[in-house]
Amino acid sequence: MQDKRKKFYVTTPIYYVNDVPHLGHAYTTIAADVIARYKRLNGYEVSFLTGSDEHGQKVQQAAQELKVDPQVHVDRLHTRFNDLWKRLNISNTDFIRTTEERHKKIVREILQDLFNRGEIYKDSYEGWYCMPDERFWTEKDLVNGTCPECGRSVDKIQEHNYFFKMGQYGEWLAEHIRTHPTFIQPESRKNEVLGFLSKPLGDLCISRPKSRLSWGIPLPFNADYVTYVWFDALINYISALGSQDDVRNGGFWPADFHLVGKDILTTHAVYWSTMLKAMNLPLPSTIFAHGWWTVDGKKMSKSLRNVVEPNLLIDLFGVDSIRYFLLREAPFGQDADFSHKALIGRINSDLANNLGNLLNRTVSMIKRYHDGKIPDPGETTDCDSLKNEFASALPEIRKGYDELAYNKILERIWKLVDAGNKWIDVKAPWNLFKTEEGQKELAPVMYHTAESLRAVAVLIYPFMPHTSEQILIQLGVEGGPENQGIDSISNWYGLKPGTELQKGERLFPRIEEKQEQEIQQTLESASKDNAAPKTAENQDELGAPISIEDVMKLDLRVGKILEAENVKKSKKLVKLKVDIGLEIRQVVAGIATSYEPEALVGRSIILVANLKPAKLMGIESQGMVLAGSADGNIVLAGFDQELPTGARVK
Numbered sequence: 001m002q003d004k005r006k007k008f009y010v011t012t013p014i015y016y017v018n019d020v021p022h023l024g025h026a027y028t029t030i031a032a033d034v035i036a037r038y039k040r041l042n043g044y045e046v047s048f049l050t051g052s053d054e055h056g057q058k059v060q061q062a063a064q065e066l067k068v069d070p071q072v073h074v075d076r077l078h079t080r081f082n083d084l085w086k087r088l089n090i091s092n093t094d095f096i097r098t099t100e101e102r103h104k105k106i107v108r109e110i111l112q113d114l115f116n117r118g119e120i121y122k123d124s125y126e127g128w129y130c131m132p133d134e135r136f137w138t139e140k141d142l143v144n145g146t147c148p149e150c151g152r153s154v155d156k157i158q159e160h161n162y163f164f165k166m167g168q169y170g171e172w173l174a175e176h177i178r179t180h181p182t183f184i185q186p187e188s189r190k191n192e193v194l195g196f197l198s199k200p201l202g203d204l205c206i207s208r209p210k211s212r213l214s215w216g217i218p219l220p221f222n223a224d225y226v227t228y229v230w231f232d233a234l235i236n237y238i239s240a241l242g243s244q245d246d247v248r249n250g251g252f253w254p255a256d257f258h259l260v261g262k263d264i265l266t267t268h269a270v271y272w273s274t275m276l277k278a279m280n281l282p283l284p285s286t287i288f289a290h291g292w293w294t295v296d297g298k299k300m301s302k303s304l305r306n307v308v309e310p311n312l313l314i315d316l317f318g319v320d321s322i323r324y325f326l327l328r329e330a331p332f333g334q335d336a337d338f339s340h341k342a343l344i345g346r347i348n349s350d351l352a353n354n355l356g357n358l359l360n361r362t363v364s365m366i367k368r369y370h371d372g373k374i375p376d377p378g379e380t381t382d383c384d385s386l387k388n389e390f391a392s393a394l395p396e397i398r399k400g401y402d403e404l405a406y407n408k409i410l411e412r413i414w415k416l417v418d419a420g421n422k423w424i425d426v427k428a429p430w431n432l433f434k435t436e437e438g439q440k441e442l443a444p445v446m447y448h449t450a451e452s453l454r455a456v457a458v459l460i461y462p463f464m465p466h467t468s469e470q471i472l473i474q475l476g477v478e479g480g481p482e483n484q485g486i487d488s489i490s491n492w493y494g495l496k497p498g499t500e501l502q503k504g505e506r507l508f509p510r511i512e513e514k515q516e517q518e519i520q521q522t523l524e525s526a527s528k529d530n531a532a533p534k535t536a537e538n539q540d541e542l543g544a545p546i547s548i549e550d551v552m553k554l555d556l557r558v559g560k561i562l563e564a565e566n567v568k569k570s571k572k573l574v575k576l577k578v579d580i581g582l583e584i585r586q587v588v589a590g591i592a593t594s595y596e597p598e599a600l601v602g603r604s605i606i607l608v609a610n611l612k613p614a615k616l617m618g619i620e621s622q623g624m625v626l627a628g629s630a631d632g633n634i635v636l637a638g639f640d641q642e643l644p645t646g647a648r649v650k
């Protein structure tokens, strides 16, 4: 890291716009947010970029299925990421979309420049193509004749394409990695990349014929082709900074950290590095490949119904608990396993017991002994042991940030929390309060207790910004954590005697066993597929009471009926194609006695979108349409105003 220039640039991968944001996406983005906030605490001007990857085959296919223009499709979808980042308190300074003109313009400029300088050439190509992964493979790459990456079938393709002369940079790149020990981190991943480079590096096919894929950035020198989605996407890291000249002279490039998951390290370490070399731009200081989260030991996947939905976690546990847990639980470079039990365990022990204890004891004793005002520290040197604990932790914490060893940083900060709690135990203010002699020491003891809490609040700011702000508010500190700065830890004496404590939120209440059981049940039934709660079958009888958690399990969506036809040999059933924004569903509904198919097309309805698919008269139904009925007449539920397709109904 180049600490001298006081500018810092961190990036996340840009997420596939088609994907529903999950824990894995949240992980990279929170990790980037922590380092961004830490750098701000150190007085840096920070550029923190995230965004969405919006071109390519999958987007084109999804849009085709929905019968919408791909641009309309991505315009609808990308906000899901932005919305989650707001909820997770992510402090990104920019969000780039690869369909924005500012990005496409730079991609075209770079392509033209590389083409003019002979870095890109046209050639005929024969190989095996994996459609879902949008990647070419040679015969020897295939595993049992299928894609080595995803195991799906591949198609033999022969066509003309454009190639980037990546192969010529293989040896240079290996040398760069060897001579820049912190370029690829962690160490084990660096060795993987070097292993990859020990075989001859081929050239990279960077185009797709428009006849096969049209949803991409047309090549500026041949409009019959679009740009390969990775070549397009990687450029986001500089297109967000402005023109190539700006990148050369503007100050934020090269990036300090590209954070990526281990699965996309090769594209970053090899494709992106060689692209930059060809552009005569310096390489980023570090590409850090983090590990993957599994859930209860299994890979997260839609088919296993174990995808961890960050919004639900935020609702149940609060945002800072999740930010803390994800970075505390395992070293950043290694795989980790998510379980709600482990999360609750950490909330109770680290947050409620340790940090919560320090906060509550400090605040309540200052209220009791000092009328709710920060006392005077006096001239005593008695605090050295406590003060030194904090000062000596700082170099270790700084080193932890250089290595993105988030779990070690948190461990170290929690030793300081323990030190604060121990200081209270040893000094026993409640005893000092009892005697005249003790009273003299009480004020300095309580000042330093409060000061250690202030220092902890500043240190946890990158991980738990809301908690940090709340603690500082309670201590009567104005201006927020960034205003305090990291040096205030070793300078100590940050609190002003006489400042009045302020009321604040109750932070980290313990999750008691009973509550834990309820939470577990909510989560388990949200992911597994429990039987539906008992409902009223008789119109005159109200249904058995259910909890709000049960209600929240329902994923109700605004859908638009695209097609409708009566089911043969059925008087009641009609088969519908319903657009619910994210996908198209086939739904069989028992409304044929009240609605003609023609009258249904184009109508908005409410669909239970997370109902287990079932077969009705041999036809799969992927959801349930909400309707009311009286005297045999069925009326579809709807709205008195138009809502966008896919909007949630609560």
Ligand code: MSP
Residues within 6 Å of the ligand: 012, 013, 014, 015, 016, 019, 023, 024, 025, 027, 028, 053, 233, 234, 235, 236, 259, 260, 261, 262, 263, 264, 291, 292, 293, 294, 300
């Ligand atoms: N669009 C590309 C990145 C282009 S960057 C120029 C992409 N997108 S992605 O949405 O599929 O993945 C984004 C990130 O999420 C990757 O870093 C990936 O490693 C991460 N994760 C996806 N699932 C994950 C887990 N289960 N656990 C941790 N991170 C995971 O790839």
